[in-house]
Amino acid sequence: MTTPSDPRNPLNPLNPLDEPTQPISSYDDATTIQQAPTVAAPLAPRPRRGVSRRAVVIGAAGAAVGIGALGAGAGYALTHLTGLSGGASLYSSDAAKIIHVLRRAGFGPSPADLETYLGLGVSGAMDRLLNYASVSNDVDQRLASLNLPFTTRANLVRWWLARMTLTQRPFEEKMTLFWHGVLTSSFAKIGKSVNLPLMIQQNNLLRSHALGRFDDLMLAISTDPAMLYWLDGRFNTGAAPNENYSRELMELFTMGIGNYTQDDVHQGAQALSGWVVRGDQGAFTPRRFYQGTITYLGHSGHLGLTDVISLVCAHPATPGHLARRMWSFFVYDNPSLSDLQPLIDAYHTSNHQISAMVQAMFHSPAFFSAKAYRARVKSPTEFVVGAVRAVGLTPDVPALSIMAQASAVMGQTVFDPPNVAGWPGDAVSASWLSTQAWISRVNFVNLLLLGATGALKSRQAGASAAGAAGSPLQQVISEQKLGKPDDVVDYFVALLLDNQLPSDRRSVLLDALTGEASSAEATLALAGGAKLSAAALRQALYLMMSMPEYQMN
């Protein structure tokens, strides 16, 4: 029986603490990990099932020890990646860690990302991702060239999907997506289409406050026009309170259910009364405000918005609730209290800085544990954005439309959450996995690969080969100097699957690449002049991006 504690299990690669005498399962407890050394000693051999073909080639088969075995010392790296000082080779355990971080703190690597981030090493890559304020970003210019006016719901969705795909600050978008799932709003309740820009305004608010002080974010979102529409704050008056925002502020945004009474909901609504939408701003109207004394969460007085926000942000249950949302979104479902404690501590010691919680989470040993590896089902947005980035495609408006439609069938349309709690998959990622979602995923991969090998364009143009020659995947093959089918499989197994694949599964992919070559189809040029059937490449990549490993983040 293969279990996670089985050292032969090939799916245990990301634990940096490989140590042959200790079963991996003991690392599932983060407290154990914290006591263990954080720098891996020279890796001792331990048996591993699923030794990759590459390992056999370099003569390390007998001593392969998880992803560390194939590291820089093993002497293999893609030509263009050698000589990067302090960097990680594409087939090293560090590369697998970096790609793991890129998936969680972003949307997975593009071929160009590999160059950028592998060169920085694990901690350098993490720093660049998390501390994105210092990374220059030309995404606004690139978005401008797409010309997506905020006059239709479809353009809003396209705009954000494009932003996530094109940004040089993936974590900025990932954090914004996280907050959009927590402090959610929908264009379905924004009224006339002239109000649609309010959704973008809220999106920018979430982006600019994403790593700031939680109190500031909550204060800003509480009077954000789109939120005043979504949770009816604009109707909330002192004379007859509307409880919608008051309830969700406590249940969903801060402390969670079980920490307040119906009376707190009601009196909280009175304290939050008086706000309306005026133009594109939230505005306070004193005559709509409750004038009496309010008792809220055990505090009495003439309480208003700022008092309520201070009280909910200082409530002892708030950091735990927030940490659970964060961990479930970024690391794995169903975290333990000990997983969350460092985030809770960070909230307190930093005076409620979100960035401190984020740092604690990504630097937690549990983040690189076997338990975290391929542990969350990718969300539809992670899936479509990640897949487009991975094949090096720069989406135009038709491609963005396909991304939006596919994501919708998979269960997620950004700016249109199913209800006030956002998407259930953000909390329990298994919710993203339905039969319809699965079919939509593999069909999206099918269509994407046709686009990325120029097959769509060439069919429209009626020219069979011209499309393939100028296609994004041809460009990847040329830039990476991939000369043999083996090289192609190796490169994409590294890019898409962190080079973490047992040999029997890898051989299925190689068979797909070499077995189906159709002479009638458009061909791609390998480095050195050999030809590769575009259909065969699609066959192999279809399997890679449709297989279970790729569904997981």
Add this chain to the structure above:
Amino acid sequence: MQLTRRAMIRDGLLAVSAGMVMPAVFSRAVLAARNAAQEGASWAMAAQQRTLIVVQMAGGNDGLNTIVPYTDSAYYQARPTIGVKASDVLHLDQRVGMHPALASFQGLWGQGKLAVVEGVGYPNPNLSHFAAMDIWQTLDLSGQGSAGWLGKYVAGLVDKDGHPFQSLAVGASLPTALQALNADVPVVGDPKAYALQADAGQAKSAAQARVQALLKLYNTYPQSAPYAALLDATAQSAYTGSQQLQDVESRYQPQAKYPSSNLAKGLQTLAEAIVEGLGLRVGYVTLGGFDTHAQQANTQASLLKDLADSLAAFYTDLAAHGASQQVVVMTWSEFGRRVEENASLGTDHGTAAPLFVLGDAVRGGIYGEPPDLNHLDNAGNLNFTTDFRSIYATVLDGWLGAPARAILGGDFGSQGFLQAS
């Protein structure tokens, strides 16, 4: 290739015993499934040809403006502006009537095929959408429930292999009511999109070979990996189901004019599964948007109209296909709304509310007890009169021939809205 229930249980247990990441919802479901398996608690198809359709009205439907107590002055006192005028109400009897937007229900009511159950709720009501939805779906009154009541029913069905559509949820994701690790319920958004596309110009045999290679990669994915069993079951069920659905997709011709709403499209998908003989036992569809804190009149009216128009078309379609005798429909919502209207021309979260049951097998009429508008709880909400579990028990026992007590975990009585069969 088929994943058997036994394999699912074994697989699930393996994952749980290994301490992998596994939300409580799944680990508890695994244990429940094991217990059920040990007790031999599976039910033969006593009710071979019967189908239950569940329509969730998500967001908390305002029951008082759905089934209106138009003779009760306390109602108009609490609802001076948004109360439905007595002259607009579609009278059901001398005491209550339907919201005018439910006009399409009048035909079914007249034929004695529509039942209204009043005052449906449970003790210590929860005013959170999500805790209340969990209570209704998992029956755990603490709001910490795991497996859904319909999931438990589906998990107990025998002879599931090769019949992916014994249960079917319409939409993008699986509702909690149908969740249970070994229930394996397919979700269909659009039947036309429920097909695996081939590569450009790919022959059918090559496309088949590609799918088979892919399914093998699912079947051989290490079982200890997070969600391995779920991934495998999902892929296998999607493939088998897509084959079956595409087979019948060209055959099915709706015999009613459905509205263009998502609810109507969903019901049409369920009708297709029923009349084409895919063996549907439980179908599920959700209509959202009932959380009417503000300016509720138009919102609720259009939702209720959608509900009644879509269900009337669904019934007509089934009847024209000679299938209406085998289908019972029930609705539910996580709570009703506050008796007193708020200043936003809306209503805040409430408690007990009426629900609908309809079909040829239904004995039309009004069931349950009307809640008393003059004796509200501390928050100004209705005290429930009818336990929602008694309705579940009625459809499980009396319609699906399943052991309600085993599924619900207790005896909650029953209601009289089904014809004696």
